[in-house]
Amino acid sequence: MASPQMQPSMLSILVTFLCISGTFVFGQYANFNKLELPQGVTGPGSVTFGGLLASGPFTTVTDGRIMKWLGPTLGFVDFAYTSPTRTKQYCDGTTDPDKGPTCGRPLALSYHPVTGLLYIVDAYLGLLVVGPLGGCATQLAGGFKFANGLDIDLLTGHIYFSDASLTYTIRDATQPGFIPDSTGRLLRYEPLTGHVSVLLSGLSGGGGPVVSSDGTFVLVPELGSTRISKYWLVGPKENTAEVLLNTNGNPNKIKRGETPGEFWVATSRVGYMPPTPVILPEGVRFNSDGDVLETVGFVTEFSSNVTSLVVQHEGKLYVGSHFTNFIGVYYN
Numbered sequence: 001m002a003s004p005q006m007q008p009s010m011l012s013i014l015v016t017f018l019c020i021s022g023t024f025v026f027g028q029y030a031n032f033n034k035l036e037l038p039q040g041v042t043g044p045g046s047v048t049f050g051g052l053l054a055s056g057p058f059t060t061v062t063d064g065r066i067m068k069w070l071g072p073t074l075g076f077v078d079f080a081y082t083s084p085t086r087t088k089q090y091c092d093g094t095t096d097p098d099k100g101p102t103c104g105r106p107l108a109l110s111y112h113p114v115t116g117l118l119y120i121v122d123a124y125l126g127l128l129v130v131g132p133l134g135g136c137a138t139q140l141a142g143g144f145k146f147a148n149g150l151d152i153d154l155l156t157g158h159i160y161f162s163d164a165s166l167t168y169t170i171r172d173a174t175q176p177g178f179i180p181d182s183t184g185r186l187l188r189y190e191p192l193t194g195h196v197s198v199l200l201s202g203l204s205g206g207g208g209p210v211v212s213s214d215g216t217f218v219l220v221p222e223l224g225s226t227r228i229s230k231y232w233l234v235g236p237k238e239n240t241a242e243v244l245l246n247t248n249g250n251p252n253k254i255k256r257g258e259t260p261g262e263f264w265v266a267t268s269r270v271g272y273m274p275p276t277p278v279i280l281p282e283g284v285r286f287n288s289d290g291d292v293l294e295t296v297g298f299v300t301e302f303s304s305n306v307t308s309l310v311v312q313h314e315g316k317l318y319v320g321s322h323f324t325n326f327i328g329v330y331y332n
C-alpha cells in the first residue's frame with residue numbers, strides 16, 4: 001500500500017478489506033475504448049464537455065495543463081493552464097508533486113454552456129475561469145489549502161466548490177505516513193459579488209460536489225469516508241445537510257446523469273485478491289432519493305487505479321483517473 005499509485009493514501013487507512021466477490025455488476029457495457037493523452041502525459045482526473053460550440057471533452061492533467069480532445073486524429077492538445085508561473089519547458093510531462101505550486105494542479109472542470117466560460121478548480125490556485133480561446137486562466141478566489149471539486153448552478157450562476165482540508169495540501173497527501181483529517185469544506189462563489197461563503201465544514205476529505213438540475217440541493221461526497229450528503233438550497237431544510245446515502249467505497253467526484261434526478265459517482269473500495277489487497281474502482285448511478293440504480297466495475301480496464309469521476313455523455317460513460325494516461329469510454 002506504500003506505492004504512490006495507491007494514493008489517495010487516506011483510502012488505505014479507512015478501508016476494510018472486503019471480499020472481491022462483492023456487489024459489482026459486470027457487462028452492462030459491451031464496448032470500451034480509450035481517449036489517450038499524448039506520450040508522457042498522465043492523470044486525466046476530470047472530464048467536462050463543452051456543448052455544441054466547444055465540444056471536447058476537456059480534461060486536467062498532472063503536469064498542470066487543461067487539454068482539449070480534438071478527435072482521434074489530433075488527440076488531446078493544449079487548451080489552458082492555471083499558474084501564471086508555468087512554463088512548458090519546466091512543467092510539460094512532470095509528475096513531480098513539488099512542482100505543483102509552480103506548474104499548477106488543476107483538479108476539476110465545469111463548463112458553462114451559456115457563457116462559454118470554463119471554470120477550473122486548482123489545488124493550489126483555487127477557483128479560476130478561462131474563456132473559449134483558452135490560455136492562462138484568471139483567478140476568481142484563492143487562499144485555499146487543497147481545492148478539489150467544482151460545479152456550476154446553471155440557474156443562478158453560483159459556483160459550488162470544495163476544499164479538502166484546512167491543514168494538508170495535495171503534496172502532503174502523497175507523503176508516506178500521511179493521515180487525513182476532517183477539515184474539508186463546501187464553498188459557494190457568487191460571480192456578481194465575488195463573495196465566497198462556507199456552507200459546510202468538518203468534511204472528511206474532498207470530492208466533487210454537484211448541484212441538482214433544479215437547483216434545490218447540492219450533493220457532497222466525502223472521499224475520506226463513504227458518505228454522500230444532501231445540502232438543501234431551498235425549502236424548510238435550507239442551509240442544512242443530511243446524509244443521503246452510504247456508498248460501498250470512498251466517493252470521489254459526483255456528476256449529474258443524463259436523466260434528470262440521476263447522478264454518477266466514482267468510488268473506490270478495497271477488495272482482497274489473495275495475497276494482496278487491491279483497490280476496486282467502480283461507478284455508481286443513483287437518484288436524488290439515494291437509491292442506487294447501477295454499479296459498474298472498472299477494474300478490468302483500470303486495474304487498481306483510483307478513478308475520480310464518471311461523466312455520462314450521449315449514453316457513454318467517460319471515466320477519468322489521476323493515475324492513468326487515458327480517459328476510459330464505456331458504451332454499447
Ligand SMILES: *[C@@H]1O[C@H](CO)[C@@H](O)[C@H](O)[C@H]1NC(C)=O
Nearest residue numbers: 005302303304305323324325
Ligand atoms: C494503473 O494503470 C496503469 C496503466 O495506465 C498500470 O500500468 C498500473 O499498473 C495501474 N496501477 C495499479 C495500481 O493498478
